[in-house]
Amino acid sequence: MPPKAPPRRRVPSPARPRGAAGGSGRPRPASRPGARRPRASARPRTGAPRGPRNAIRLGNPRPRLRLISLCLTLVMVAFVIRLLQVQAVDADEYTAKAEKNRYLEYTIAAERGEITDRSGIALATSVDAHDITADPKLFTPEESKAPDAPRQAAQLLAPVLGRDAGELEKKLSAPGSRYTVLAHRQTPQVWKQIKDLKAAFAEKAAEDRARGGPGANVLAGVLQEPTTKRVYPNGDLAAGILGFVNAEGKGGGGLEARLDEQLAGEDGTIRYAQAGGRPVPTAGSKETPAVAGSDIELTIDRDIQWAAQRAIADQVRESKADRGYVIVQNTRTGEVLAMANAPGYDPNDLSQVDAAVLGNAALQDVYEPGSTSKVMSMAAVLEEGVATPGTHVTVPNRLHRGDRLFRDDIDHPTWYLTLNGVLAKSSNIGTILATGQLGKTQAEANKVLHSYLRKFGLGSTTGLDYPGESPGILAAPGDWSTSQQYTIPFGQGLSLNAMQAASVYQTIANGGVRIEPTLVRGTKGADGRYTAAEAPKKTRVVSEKTARTLAKMLESVVDDREGTGTKAHIEGYRVAGKTGTANRVDPVRGVYKGYTSSFAGFAPADDPQIAVYCAIQNPTEGSYFGGQICGPIYKKVMEFALKTLQTPPSGTAPARLPVSFEPGE
Secondary structure, eight states, rough: OOOOOOOOOOOOOOOOOTOOOHHHHHHHHOOOOOOOOTTTTOOTTTOOOOOOTTTTOOSSSSHHHHHHHHHHHHHHHHHHHHHIIIIITTHHHHHHHHHHHHHEEEOOOOOOOEEEEESOOOOEEEEEEEEEEGGGGSSSSSHOOOOTTTHHHHHHHHHHHTHHHHHHHHHHOOOTSEEEEEEEEEEEHHHHHHHHHHHHHHHHHHHHHHHHSOOOTTTTTTEEEEEEEEOTTTTTTTTTEEEEEHHHHHHEEEHHHHHHHHHHHHEEEEEEEEEEEEEGGOOOEEEEEEOOOOEESSSHHHHHHHHHHHHHHHHHHHOOOOOEEEEEEETOOOBEEEEEEEEOTTTTTOTTOOOOSOOHHHOOOBBBBBGHHHHHHHHHHTTSSSTTTEEEEOOOOOOEEETTEOOSSSSSOOOOEHHHHHHHOOHHHHHHHHHGGGGSSHHHHHHHHHHHHHHHHTTTTSOOTTTTTTOOBBBOGGGGTHHHHHHGGOOSSSSBHHHHHHHHHHHHHHTTTEEBBEEEEEETTOOEEEEEEEOEEEEEEEOOHHHHHHHHHHHHHHTTSSOOGGGOOOOTSSSSSEEEEEEETTTTTTTTEEEEEEEEEEETTSSOEEEEEEEEEEOOOOOOHHHTTHHHHHHHHHHHHHHHTOOOOOSSOOOOOOOOOOOOO
């Protein structure tokens, strides 16, 4: 029998979506009754295709979440550690840095004291000014909104401040700096120009921001600090005495330098909080007020100073000389009423001043005085009692001493002069002969004369304690050369300054008592209290009798027709004086070249009140004799001073001591 065929297994056809057409396009037949339905779990999802059996399955996300959590935890731990470091470990350091950046401290400049003349008229004073400053941080691109703010600002400020644009740009570009000074002590007018520029740029920046632009403002960081500026109301008047103040506001010369500590006072400070370069009003401030400097009252009389300065300036210009000086001194107090130099300078504007004219030449120049020095030789001769004004002195045309042949300024036949005549006619030979009597030997005479020169103040400073003052040159007598033994008596071979020369005549006028010259009369402190200066030192040099005799002899120089100083005569007043014409040492080449012309004296001779000394260096036009060019200056200044001080005319006639004698008398 053939084997039975296995029954056919019915394979159900794949399910189709409802409404979908079959492969043949025929409609799906209706289910038959009793047909078996597949289980729901085995039935494929309607409309979803069946995937392959080896499909890729997603990994577990938990490891990635753990890694991210760990990273976030580490970041938070770092923040916490840094926070602990800032707020706990380094709290003080960061607090100090914050305070430093937040608070600014500025100096409040003390007002410099005034310098006045003896009547209280200001010769040097201070006015309001501004230090132009800047905050370099506000010129960075981030703050200014301009890539080249320092350069633009420097170009705008340079012509206003009179500074180099490159220098200003360097200051404005200083990295890490919050403060720099662009210019010291500018006038209110300068600050007003800068304020106008700042306002214009601020307005332009605001308009730019309104249009959506960056609003760049290259001048927002320019600021100012109030200060004071030194001014000299009378220009060049007494500039040699006053000196000047430098760019830092400190005394740079003269009394401004010598009395700087008293004049300057004590600066104050102000400390305040700031934000963005502007003060924070609610944060408070701490201020230490400045203490103003003391006012200095000088012995100078402004009017007499003006007259002396004008007279010497005119003569220096007329004589085409290198320079000149005039000193006016009160003979009884030692107070200096005037100290004039020519040429001078204006301390208000030092930019155009030649450095050679800075300083006080009347105290700093040293030179051989010539015949004005003979009064000291005569004082020694009279005081030592080796001669009197009437002593006869036969003066030849030439005198051989040591290795030299000496002569007078003019050739002459043998003169028969009294000691008074030797001084009146300013004879070098007669002076050598007279001083030779001071000792048994020339060496002894040298020692005696040297002692008197020292007592008159030569070889040491005057006592003014003035910056740069020279003591002059006076060698010890044992060091005098062969020629110096005979030239020093008539004023060559030694050197002094103009103030020392004037002090010699003050000594004679004051009855033989030298008073150290003074320039400061007193001071007035910040509390308004006036303190008089200490009394100057006094030294007896010669007796009152010798001084009175010398005064009469000096009258012959001016009053007698044979005298060399007749151009100094003043109507109504008895005038004592002495001319001087000395060979001049060229300060550059160190050789004799030109002359020093001078005149010194006092008036009224019968009741001395005022001493005047004048000297002109290297006159090259017209006469170079002291009596001819300095005598008239002496007269102008002395007349003005006598009238200004209301000094009454002389009540007696001059003594008119004899000048010459007849041989055989």
